[in-house]
Each structure stands twice: as C-alpha cells, then as structure tokens.
Amino acid sequence: MTATNAPAAIGLHGLRKSYGATEVLPALEAELRGGEFTVILGPSGCGKSTLLNCIAGLERLSAGRITIAGREVQEAEPKDRGIAMVFQNYALYPHMSVAGNIGYALKVARVPRAEREARIAAAARIVDLGDYLHRRPSELSGGQRQRVAIARAVVREPQVLLYDEPLSNLDAKLRQDMRMELAGLHRRIGATSVFVTHDQVEAMTLADRIMVLNRGRIEQFATPQEIYHAPATAFVAGFIGAPAMTLLDVAGEGGWLRLSDGTVLARHRHQGAALLGIRPEQVLADPAGVPARVIYREDLGAHSVLTLQLGDGSRLQMAAGPGRPVAASSDIRIALPAGALHLFDPLTGRAFARHPVPSDAMKVQDDAIPS
Amino acid sequence: MIENSRSIDRWATAILLCGLVFVLTPMAFVIVTATQSYEEFLRRNFSLIPGGHFAENLREVWTRTDLPRQTLNSIIVGAIAATGRIALAVTTSYAVVFFTGRGRGLVYALVVASIMLPLELMIITAYQVTANVALPLNALANAGGLWSALAGRPLDLQWNLLDSYAGIAIPLMAQGSCTLILVQFFRTIPPQLARAAIIDGAGPLRFLWDILLPLSKGPLTALGIYMFISAWIQYMWPLVAASSPARTMAVVGLARLQEEGERIPDFPLQMTGAILVTLPPLILIAVFQRRIVRGLTLSEK
Numbered sequence: 001m002t003a004t005n006a007p008a009a010i011g012l013h014g015l016r017k018s019y020g021a022t023e024v025l026p027a028l029e030a031e032l033r034g035g036e037f038t039v040i041l042g043p044s045g046c047g048k049s050t051l052l053n054c055i056a057g058l059e060r061l062s063a064g065r066i067t068i069a070g071r072e073v074q075e076a077e078p079k080d081r082g083i084a085m086v087f088q089n090y091a092l093y094p095h096m097s098v099a100g101n102i103g104y105a106l107k108v109a110r111v112p113r114a115e116r117e118a119r120i121a122a123a124a125r126i127v128d129l130g131d132y133l134h135r136r137p138s139e140l141s142g143g144q145r146q147r148v149a150i151a152r153a154v155v156r157e158p159q160v161l162l163y164d165e166p167l168s169n170l171d172a173k174l175r176q177d178m179r180m181e182l183a184g185l186h187r188r189i190g191a192t193s194v195f196v197t198h199d200q201v202e203a204m205t206l207a208d209r210i211m212v213l214n215r216g217r218i219e220q221f222a223t224p225q226e227i228y229h230a231p232a233t234a235f236v237a238g239f240i241g242a243p244a245m246t247l248l249d250v251a252g253e254g255g256w257l258r259l260s261d262g263t264v265l266a267r268h269r270h271q272g273a274a275l276l277g278i279r280p281e282q283v284l285a286d287p288a289g290v291p292a293r294v295i296y297r298e299d300l301g302a303h304s305v306l307t308l309q310l311g312d313g314s315r316l317q318m319a320a321g322p323g324r325p326v327a328a329s330s331d332i333r334i335a336l337p338a339g340a341l342h343l344f345d346p347l348t349g350r351a352f353a354r355h356p357v358p359s360d361a362m363k364v365q366d367d368a369i370p371s
Numbered sequence: 372m373i374e375n376s377r378s379i380d381r382w383a384t385a386i387l388l389c390g391l392v393f394v395l396t397p398m399a400f401v402i403v404t405a406t407q408s409y410e411e412f413l414r415r416n417f418s419l420i421p422g423g424h425f426a427e428n429l430r431e432v433w434t435r436t437d438l439p440r441q442t443l444n445s446i447i448v449g450a451i452a453a454t455g456r457i458a459l460a461v462t463t464s465y466a467v468v469f470f471t472g473r474g475r476g477l478v479y480a481l482v483v484a485s486i487m488l489p490l491e492l493m494i495i496t497a498y499q500v501t502a503n504v505a506l507p508l509n510a511l512a513n514a515g516g517l518w519s520a521l522a523g524r525p526l527d528l529q530w531n532l533l534d535s536y537a538g539i540a541i542p543l544m545a546q547g548s549c550t551l552i553l554v555q556f557f558r559t560i561p562p563q564l565a566r567a568a569i570i571d572g573a574g575p576l577r578f579l580w581d582i583l584l585p586l587s588k589g590p591l592t593a594l595g596i597y598m599f600i601s602a603w604i605q606y607m608w609p610l611v612a613a614s615s616p617a618r619t620m621a622v623v624g625l626a627r628l629q630e631e632g633e634r635i636p637d638f639p640l641q642m643t644g645a646i647l648v649t650l651p652p653l654i655l656i657a658v659f660q661r662r663i664v665r666g667l668t669l670s671e672k
C-alpha cells in the first residue's frame with residue numbers, strides 16, 4: 001500500500017474563480033511540488049476551500065489551467081484526476097459500514113470483490129481501524145471517523161491527497177495525535193498532499209511549504225521557517241505566531257525609527273514611513289529603553305503576554321518568561337533589538353528588506369523586567 | 372417545579388380525554404351500529420346497545436355489495452398515486468436541492484404553488500384532459516390553424532383514460548406537497564456527502580440510488596403512507612373519473628350504498644362497509660407506525 005504512483009506536481013496557472021460578480025480567486029499562479037506536503041493557510045473566507053475544490057474538480061474554474069503530473073485536468077471529472085479528498089465533517093455515508101465507506105469508490109469503479117476486500121483491509125490497517133470494519137460511522141468517535149475518511153481517500157491510491165480542515169472538528173489532544181499520524185502517513189504513502197487549514201500550528205508542524213492566502217491572493221508561499229522568520233508581507237507577519245507580530249506605524253529619519261509623537265523606538269537605516277513589525281518574544285526589557293505602560297497581562301503558565309502602550313498611544317505585545325510577575329498598569333522600559341525588526345511598506349504591505357534568519361534573536365530574557 | 376409539572380400533567384390528561392371522547396364517540400356509533408340487524412336498528416333507531424349481527428352484516432357486505440372489489444380498486448389506485456407522487460417528488464427535490472441548474476427556483480415555486488390548486492378546483496379541465504389525453508397536443512398543433520395548413524385537416528388524436536386505474540390515479544399525483552416536504556428533508560443532508568460521492572466517482576444517478584434513497588427510507592415510507600391514505604379518502608375526482616362499478620373506488624362505493632332504494636337506509640350495512648373500507652389504511656398505519664413517527668421528525672439516525 002505504499003506509493004504506487006510517482007509523486008505528482010500540481011500546477012496552478014492563471015487560476016481564476018468567481019461566483020457571479022464576486023471574484024474569490026483572482027489569477028492564482030503557483031507550483032506545488034510532487035510529494036510535498038503543502039498547507040494552504042489563511043483566515044476564514046479567503047478562498048482556501050474554493051481553491052481546493054477547484055483542484056479536486058468540485059468547482060469549475062472561471063479561467064486558467066490546472067495541471068496534475070503535467071496533465072491538464074481542469075476539464076476532467078474529479079474521479080479522473082488521480083485525487084482523493086478528506087472533508088472537514090468527515091462526510092461518511094451514514095448507512096454504510098466502515099468497510100462499505102472505505103470501499104465505495106472501488107465498488108463504483110467495479111474493482112473485483114476479492115481485490116476490493118484486500119485493499120479495504122490494507123487501508124484500514126494504515127489508519128489503525130482494522131477492528132472496526134463492520135461498525136457504522138455513528139458508532140465511532142470523532143477521531144475514528146476521521147480515520148475512516150482518511151482510509152477512504154487512501155484506498156484509491158491517489159497521486160494527490162486533498163484535505164479540507166480535516167482536524168477542526170476534533171478536540172485539542174486528538175488534533176495533536178492526528179497531526180502526528182498525518183505526518184507519518186504522508187511519509188509512508190508519499191502522495192502529494194494539499195492541506196487546508198486556518199490553524200497556524202497545523203500549518204507550521206505539517207507543512208513542507210505553506211501557501212498563505214489572503215482574499216484569494218498568495219501572500220507568501222515558502223517553508224514554515226521562512227514564513228515565520230521572514231514574512232514577505234505585513235499580512236503574513238500579523239497572521240503567523242501566537243501571539244502574532246505587532247505592527248506599528250513608524251517613520252525613519254537619520255538612522256532612527258520614531259513613533260508619530262517623536263519617541264525614538266530603535267536604530268534603523270530606513271528613511272520615510274513604514275510599518276514596523278516585531279515578534280512579542282523578541283521585545284526585551286531594558287532599563288535604558290523606551291518607556292511603556294503595561295495595560296493588560298495574560299499569564300499562560302510557561303510565559304505571560306503583556307500588552308504595552310507606547311507614548312503615542314499605539315500598542316505593542318511582549319512575551320515575558322515566568323519570572324517575577326509584572327502588575328498591570330505598571331511602567332516598564334523596553335528595547336527592540338535591531339536584528340528582530342521587520343519593516344513593511346505601509347501602502348503595499350510588502351517587506352522592505354528581507355532579514356536573514358536570525359540565530360540568536362529568538363532568545364527571550366526572562367527576569368530583566370523591572371517590577 | 373415538580374408540583375407544577377404534575378398539575379400540567381393532570382390538565383394534559385384531561386384535555387386528551389376530552390379529545391378522545393370527541394373522536395371516539397362517532398366511531399363507537401359506527402361499530403355498534405355495524406353489529407345490529409336492520410330490524411333492530413329500525414326498532415331502536417341509533418342506540419349504543421350492541422347487537423350480535425356483525426358477522427351476518429359482513430357477509431352481506433361481502434356478497435351483496437361491490438365494496439370488496441371497490442376496496443381492491445382503492446388499493447390499486449392508492450398504490451399507483453402514492454408511488455407516482457413519491458417518484459415525482461424525489462426527482463424534483465433532488466434537482467432542486469442538489470443541482471444548480473438555471474430556473475430551478477422557478478420550477479420549485481411552481482410546484483409549491485400547485486399545493487394551492489386542489490384537484491377539485493380544476494375538475495372540469497382534469498376531466499376533459501383525462502377524457503382525451505391528447506387534448507393539449509391537439510390544441511397546440513391546431514393553434515392558428517397550423518396543422519390544417521400542413522395536413523389538410525385539424526389534428527384530432529384521441530386517448531381516453533376515463534374509467535381506468537391510470538386515469539383515476541395520475542391526476543391525483545399532480546400536487547406538490549410531497550416535494551415541499553422532501554426538499555426540506557434533502558436540505559438536512561450534508562452537501563459534503565454529495566461531494567464525497569463525486570470524488571468517489573459516483574454519478575448523479577448512482578448517488579441518488581446508493582446514498583440519497585437509502586438515507587431517505589424513513590421519510591419516504593412515511594410520505595408514501597400519507598399519500599396512499601390521501602388518495603384513499605378522495606371522493607370528488609374518483610366519483611367523476613370512474614363511471615363503471617368495476618372502477619369505482621371504495622369511498623365512492625360506500626356513499627352509493629345510501630342511494631339504494633327509497634326505504635330507510637340500511638345503516639348497519641353501511642357502517643359495516645365503512646369498517647371494511649377503513650381497515651386497509653388502518654392496517655398500513657399499524658404496521659408502519661414507528662417508521663411514520665420517525666419519518667415525521669424527518670431524521671435518520
């Protein structure tokens with residue numbers, strides 16, 4: 001049951017999809033490499049499912065081409081595209097047994113009974129469902145149901161596996177287990193996988209590459225490391241990370257970045273207006289730094305997240321280690337290390353200068369916050 | 372809270388009992404009268420004292436009247452009408468809910484509008500069309516003398532369905548309430564199921580047959596029984612459409628028993644006939660009772 005097909009690359013060429021006058025996907029251009037695990041990440045309503053349905057053939061394109069393994073498929077029936085799909089709410093056939101669900105595609109394709117049963121058993125083994133073949137979906141837990149859905153996809157030995165938020169109906173613990181299993185499954189069967197989610201943890205842990213989608217446009221398509229450390233746009237910066245990067249309106253002049261009220265924030269060569277992004281965990285406490293007032297504090301156990309107010313009223317988030325607690329509405333001083341700054345064009349949102357992945361900027365100082 | 376709900380219980384019981392008396396009293400008269408002989412009935416008029424002549428009355432209904440034959444007619448017409456209505460409703464609802472064709476909203480609106488047009492309202496037109504099914508075709512072809520110009524004389528096809536099972540049953544199918552209910556049920560079926568079936572390679576008919584129909588078994592059974600009964604109790608249309616005793620339906624036949632002779636009607640005989648005619652739908656409901664209740668809630672576990 002391991003990869004019988006060579007991994008298939010997916011090409012999206014000028015892919016456009018609109019419903020009436022609303023354009024959901026305006027001219028998408030991307031190449032999903034064969035055998036890779038691609039995660040499509042974006043906020044609700046940005047067109048992730050629409051894109052996946054277009055690849056699956058459940059939606060007709062308004063324009064453009066889709067290739068799978070070099071073959072143009074935009075006119076092909078879903079069953080002829082070499083794809084299989086796992087849906088968010090499992091979409092199991094309630095009146096069929098687990099075996100019936102897994103084997104339905106084979107039955108439709110008139111695969112002989114003996115071969116069908118062997119393949120059902122093999123697929124059930126892959127997802128550890130061997131003992132449940134005769135149960136109805138209603139007699140299974142959520143996690144088991146999603147396994148059936150995965151087995152139903154795998155049994156067809158697809159070149160491409162499509163997942164539409166398959167884990168979002170599961171509780172947090174189960175989600176983590178299923179993440180591991182999906183990663184293992186991907187290694188074993190080696191099919192090209194496209195996984196839609198709005199959960200960045202899933203994206204960061206599962207993806208070879210993440211496609212960040214915003215209003216149907218690709219903001220960035222890169223490895224999780226790049227997405228995290230070198231966001232290409234302010235949108236990506238504000239979307240990735242928990243808590244996400246803070247974005248501040250600043251102006252650069254004479255080697256300094258200043259807030260609108262003139263407060264000097266950090267050293268930087270940039271001239272003119274910019275959006276300054278900084279990750280909360282990279283904000284440092286510094287007795288000689290910028291004054292800020294703690295207006296809100298969330299203690300998460302391992303660390304706490306402070307919301308700070310700066311001189312001009314803008315807000316900044318800072319992650320602090322489990323040191324001495326900082327009371328809300330106390331005053332502290334902070335520093336923004338030069339290596340941790342991301343600057344974006346305030347009009348287009350594009351990053352001004354790419355930063356190399358910093359090696360030591362991730363360090364968080366635990367106990368330097370004055371109380 | 373507990374006292375409260377107890378007093379509610381008592382009230383509910385009282386109301387139900389009143390309703391029961393209201394419904395059952397006529398039934399009691401029917402049953403008691405059916406056990407009396409004609410002479411007993413003449414002597415005592417309507418009374419609630421049961422007699423011992425039910426078997427005798429039944430034998431008489433069975434041998435002297437057309438009711439057994441007419442009951443069979445009702446079963447046949449009811450089955451045809453119910454099957455036809457379900458088949459039409461399934462296909463219409465399937466198209467309305469699962470397909471995005473142009474004009475499906477309009478089709479649905481028209482079907483629902485037909486609920487407001489009972490057959491009784493269109494009975495003359497229905498009679499004309501049943502008397503000659505080709506009538507609309509003739510009218511269309513002859514519009515503006517078109518057919519005469521082509522063929523030399525007006526088109527005049529004839530196909531009479533009066534006094535046949537099809538002629539009685541088919542006009543009873545032309546009513547959209549089934550579709551209305553089934554559309555509601557189909558809308559509760561997750562659309563993802565259809566998408567999963569498409570990915571699995573099932574075409575539209577395969578999906579209908581393998582997935583949609585098995586999932587709708589409960590509601591379809593319930594609907595089928597309602598439709599059977601609603602055809603069973605039709606009076607006006609079967610009265611008009613069937614003229615020979617051999618095609619008369621049971622309810623019409625039952626009413627005709629009253630017209631026989633000029634003496635005081637043989638009520639014991641009629642009531643026995645009424646019991647006979649009520650029996651088939653009653654048995655149907657008894658057998659499928661649980662499915663009907665489950666179908667009413669429109670859910671499949």
Ligand SMILES: Nc1ncnc2c1ncn2[C@@H]1O[C@H](COP(=O)(O)OP(=O)(O)OP(=O)(O)O)[C@@H](O)[C@H]1O
Pocket residue numbers: 019022024042043044045046047048049050051198
């Ligand atoms: N059939 C449709 N008709 C009109 N608009 C639609 C249709 N389907 C989707 N849309 C619109 O397209 C946009 C993208 O929808 P899509 O389902 O792809 O979002 P998504 O990114 O998957 O969101 P979510 O995370 O909530 O699932 C939405 O704004 C939605 O309103």
Ligand SMILES: [Mg+2]
Pocket residue numbers: 048049050164
């Ligand atoms: Mg979606």
